[in-house]
Amino acid sequence: MSAGLRMLTRSRSRSPRTRPRGGGEEPASIPRREVAAEGRKKHRPGKCQQKTQRLHVAYEALDGEKDEGAEPLKVSTWEPQRWQQQLANIRTMRSKKDAPVDQLGAEHCYDPSAPPKVRRYQVLLSLMLSSQTKDQVTAGAMQRLRARGLTVDSILQTDDSTLGELIYPVGFWRSKVKFIKQTSAILQQHYDGDIPASVAELVALPGVGPKMAHLAMAVAWGTISGIAVDTHVHRIANRLRWTQRPTKSPEATRAALEEWLPRELWSEINGLLVGFGQQTCLPVHPRCQACLNQALCPTAQGL
Numbered sequence: 001m002s003a004g005l006r007m008l009t010r011s012r013s014r015s016p017r018t019r020p021r022g023g024g025e026e027p028a029s030i031p032r033r034e035v036a037a038e039g040r041k042k043h044r045p046g047k048c049q050q051k052t053q054r055l056h057v058a059y060e061a062l063d064g065e066k067d068e069g070a071e072p073l074k075v076s077t078w079e080p081q082r083w084q085q086q087l088a089n090i091r092t093m094r095s096k097k098d099a100p101v102d103q104l105g106a107e108h109c110y111d112p113s114a115p116p117k118v119r120r121y122q123v124l125l126s127l128m129l130s131s132q133t134k135d136q137v138t139a140g141a142m143q144r145l146r147a148r149g150l151t152v153d154s155i156l157q158t159d160d161s162t163l164g165e166l167i168y169p170v171g172f173w174r175s176k177v178k179f180i181k182q183t184s185a186i187l188q189q190h191y192d193g194d195i196p197a198s199v200a201e202l203v204a205l206p207g208v209g210p211k212m213a214h215l216a217m218a219v220a221w222g223t224i225s226g227i228a229v230d231t232h233v234h235r236i237a238n239r240l241r242w243t244q245r246p247t248k249s250p251e252a253t254r255a256a257l258e259e260w261l262p263r264e265l266w267s268e269i270n271g272l273l274v275g276f277g278q279q280t281c282l283p284v285h286p287r288c289q290a291c292l293n294q295a296l297c298p299t300a301q302g303l
């Protein structure tokens, strides 16, 4: 691309909402419902076969240049069969919002009365605690930490064995003590006690993976940077064949989903599928008999 040209749009809107780093004293926001409602309004019609689209890429000419020679890109797109029906069924099954993630997820674990920086830190900490851990156990650990005043400084002043006692029995609690201490020290030294506002900087922190980073961006900064894929989303996406080919890791699933899932749905999909995985599409012995997708699910019969 010419240095004088800037790409403006490409296919469906893929560019993340941008936010200045350290974006001011805003509350940790939870935009899922709003974005989800918006997403439901904007569903595309149900074309379910593989197809090739000729997409126009709009460029803005800078410094008086004209965008001569800007060729439309030929991009192959794919989307799963009947995904809209499957998604609508999952929304129906999840309409009561009574799964553990609905009451105890990261957006419910921070102190809403704390200063914004502290709220964002608490969001990140709850996400770090949550990996390989049930929501109830994470919420309990967060309650104990918050009872002592949960800030970067308070964590750095807590000795490792006390911190271990406070977060036990979260999964891998010994490693998490180490990661929480290291990450808190970095936040204090480099981010003035706040958390970074980009996925790249978040995943560079010890003990912070891509799923946590995308959720932190959404919950703490109100920015949808990507689909947060955990073990539930990974499993269900593969069972429903929402990936063009079987995927072996949550990161591969994230990339595969982001290829076709409309961006307006990115923020909704994590909570929706996590709760569905907690209540119906269980890791072992999924409740296919009670699932509205039984007739639409390629793997229902084989389980």
Ligand code: SF4
Residues within 6 Å of the ligand: 239, 240, 280, 281, 282, 286, 287, 288, 289, 291, 292, 293, 294, 295, 297, 298, 299, 300, 303
């Ligand atoms: S039919 Fe069974 S495997 Fe398929 S989505 Fe429903 S619960 Fe999961």
